[in-house]
Amino acid sequence: MDNFNWNNTFPDTPKSFKNKVSATLNSLPDQKENYEMRNMKSFKKRIMIGLVAAMVIGTTVFAAGKVVFINSHGSNIPNYTAIPTVEQVKKDLGFNPKLVKEFDNEYAFKGGYTIDNEVAYENENSVEKTKSLSFAYTKGKDEIMLYMENGKLGEESEEETVVDTHNGIDLYYYSYANKSVPASYKMTEQDKQDELSGKYVFSYGSDKEKISEVQGLNWMQDGIYYSFLAVDSDLSQGELVKMAKQIIDAK
Template identity: 75%
Template sequence: MDNYNWNNAFPDTPKSFKNKVSTTLNSLPDQKENGEMENRKIYKKGSFKKKIMIGLVAAMVLGTTVFAAGKIFSITSHGSNIPTYTTMPTTEQVKKDLGFNPKLVKEFDNGYIFANGYTTNNEGLDVNGNSVAKTKSLDFTYKKGNDKLSLSMENGRLGENSEKATVIDTYNGIDLYYHSYANKLVPGDYKLTEQDKKDESSGKYVFSYGSDKEKISQVQYLNWMQHGINYSFLAIDSDISQDELAKMAKQVMAAK
C-alpha cells in the first residue's frame, strides 16, 4: 500500500472541527483486505488506500467555512479499497457505474499516465448529522516515474471554494483555483511549542496529528467546475509545478 499521511487536508476549518476529525480518525479500525469501510473526511495512516479518499480531500479543501443547520459540517464516504478500474474505463462504463460523464484522459502531454481508478459515494452532513447533499466521484491515480498525483471527478461539489484558493488562470471562461500549503505531521500526543504556535498563526505550517513521527509535506491542490462536474488535482510532495497542473487541467477541459 502507498503510505501517505492525510491527517489534515482542510486548513480553513476551525480547530473544533479539526479536533473532531482527529478523534474520528483515531477510532477507525485497521484496513481489511477485501472489506469496505466508511471513513470520515480523511484516512488514518496505514488504514485506507489514498485513492479512494481523493474526492473527500478535494471536497474539504473546498469546504464551507460556515457550519450551521443545512450547511456541510462533515463528509463521509463509502467505497472499496480494491480498484474499480485497473485499465482506463470507457465513457460508457463510467456513465453506467456513476451516472455522469466526466472528461477522461489516459495520458497527459507531460508524461503522467493512468494507473488505476476508484469510485466513491460521498455524503455531506450538517452539524446535527443530517444528510444535506450526496455525490459520486471517480478518482484516478496517475504516475510519472516515481511521482504520483490524483484527479478526482465529482458530479457536483460538496462545499464552496475556500477563501485561500486563488484563481490562477481562466480557460474558455472557466476559472482554475489553486491552493498550496506546508502540512506538518506530528504524533497524536505532540504539544505545540511556542515556535509551532507562531508558525501555525503565520500560516507557515498547517499542523495535523496522528503520524508516527514529525514530517513536513507539501500539498498542492487545483480545481475547476465544468458542465456541473467538479475536477480536482491533488499532489503531495510532488515535483510538479503549478503551471504544469494548470496545463494538465486545460488538457482535461479540452478532451472530447
Template identity: 65%
Template structure:
C-alpha cells in the same frame, strides 16, 4: 486504533464542519480492517488518509457542497481498497457506474499516466447531523516515475470558496482555482513547542496529529480545481514534483478532451 486530528487538515472551514469530519473519520476502521457497513461496501481509512481525503480536500476545504436536501456541513467519503478500474474506463462504463460523463484522460502531455481508479461514495450531513444527500465520484491515480497525482471528479457544484483559494487562470471561459499549504504531521501524543505555536498562528504549517510513525513529517499539499459542464474536477498532490504551471496545462488538456 489511532485517532487523527483531522480538524487541522481543513483550514479555513467552519468549526462545525471540522468537528463532524474529525468524528466521522476517526470512527472509520484502520487500514488493515474491513468494515461491512451493512451495504457490502468496504470502508478504509488508510486509503482515504493516504490521499489527504481527496473528496474532502478537493471540495469541502474550498467551500460547501449543496445537495437538493439542503446545505451540507460535513461529508464522509469512502472507497474500497481494491481499484474499480485498472485500465482507463470507457465513457460508457463510467456512465453506467456513476450516471455522469466526466472527461477521461489516459496520459497527460507531461508524462503522468493513468494507474488505477476507484469509485468514491460520499454521504453528506447538515449541521444537526441529519442526512443531506449522497453522491458517487471518481478518484483516478496518475503516476510519472515514482511521483503520483490524484484527479477527483464529481457530478455536482460547489458553494462558496475559501479565502485561501485563488483563481490563477481562465481557460476557454473556465476559471481555474489553486490552493496549497504545508502540513506538519506529528505523532498523536505530540506536544507543541513555543515555535510550533508561532508557526501555526502565522500559517507556516497546518498541524495534523496521528501520523503513521513516531517521526514528524512535513508535506506540501496542493490542488487545482475547476468546474466544467456541471462536473467538478480537482487535481491533488502531496509532495508531488508537479508544478502549478504543469497542473494548469494538465487541466487544459482535460478541458479540451472530447
C-alpha cells in the same frame, strides 16, 4: 492501529481541513477509522483530501457551510485497473467527466476508484447519496490524484486563488506546507508561532514528524467538479494548469 479521538485533536480554525491530509501523508491503515472536522470553509479541497483518505482508511466525515456532513467510503483497491470508457463511468456513477489516459507531460493513468458519499444538509431530514470518482496518475515514482464529482458541494474557498482562465473556466490553485506529527505530539512555542504565521499547517496521526508540500488545482466544467491533489510532487503550478487545460479541451 488503535482508534483515536480525532475530534479533540483538530482545532476549530479555517485551515483545519488540511489536517485531513495526515491520512494520506503518513500511513495506510489496515482498518477503518472515522475522522470529523468542524467549522471548515474550503469544502472542495477537503473533499479531494477526504477522498484520498477514504480510499486508504474507509470513512470520512466533514462539516461546512450548508452541508452538515459528508460520509465518504471506498477502497484502496482500484475499481478500474485500465482507464474506463465514458459509457462505463456513466453506467457506474451516473455522470460523464472528461477522461484523460495520459497527459502530455507523461503522467499516465494508474488506477481508478469509485467513492460512495452520503451528504446531509442544514434544515433537511434526508440524506443524499452520490458517487464520485478518483484517478491516480504516475510518472516514475511521482503520483498525483484527480478527483471528479457531479456538481459542487459547499461554498467557494477564500484560500484558493484564480491562477488562470481557459475557455471561460477559472482554475483555482492552493498550496501549503503540512507538518505531520504523532497524535500525542505536544506543540512547542516555535510550533505555535509557525502555525500562527502560516509557515506550517499541523496534522496529527503520523508515526513520526514529517513535512510535506501540498498543492491542488480545481475547476468546474459542464456541471462537473475536477480537482488535482499533489503531495511532495515534482509538478509545478504551471504544469498542473497545463494538465487541467488538457482535460478541459478533451473531446
